Amino acid sequence: MLSDNYSPMDRFIIGVDQAVRILFGHPQESGRSNPATNIGNTDLSPMDRDLVGRLLRVNHSSEICTQAIYQGQALTANSEEVRTGLEQAIAEENDHLAWCQSRLQDFEYSTSILNPVLYAGSFALGTLSGIAGEQWTLALIAATERHVENQIIDHLGKIPEQDQKTRAILKQIQQDETSHADRALAAGAAELPEPVKAAVNLASKVVNNITYWI
Secondary structure, three states: OOOOOOHHHHHHHHHHHHHHHHOOOOOOOOOOOOOOOOOOOOOOOHHHHHHHHHHHHHHHHHHHHHHHHHHHHHHHOOOOHHHHHHHHHHHHHHHHHHHHHHHHHHHHOOOOHHHHHHHHHHHHHHHHHHHHOOHHHHHHHHHHHHHHHHHHHHHOOOOOOOHHHHHHHHHHHHHHHHHHHHHHHHHOOOOOOHHHHHHHHHHHHHHHHHOOOO
């Protein structure tokens, strides 16, 4: 936990450790079980496997970006209450990363090679919002989670109905993202200016289109 007892250097070192775990290792999860654990595998056509694998890679990269935003915010947020909420969300986002990566391995698909770059950019964005203040920290959380929520809804419409393992994972992630956004709004999130919203949405679309392929 990044409490007020930690110095800026302590927080930086912890942040580096978390980034390495997220990108190259196994980040600490919350302890929840994988929603797909007790669901059997279903044979999919090569075309369907390719589609699901690519969509999962997009979702995994989205979780990398969300995690990096939260890490940057936790590093710079002044409010202990906000930081505590971020750490809870971080643990749940770690679950999402682990679940997506596990399912990607089932399909023998790799995560995106762009993840380190995406993490760095998202971390910088999160850091800036944390410096800007609590309302803007919460605003970026709400906007990010709503985007991921809508993305998953779109993907659930494309993933074959018989692939219940992937659908179970994405539905739980969607539920968590909705909860994160609702909590941020209830805590007093500001309304992001329309140009900022448009820029975030455009950047997300570009990233999604790229990570679908690499």
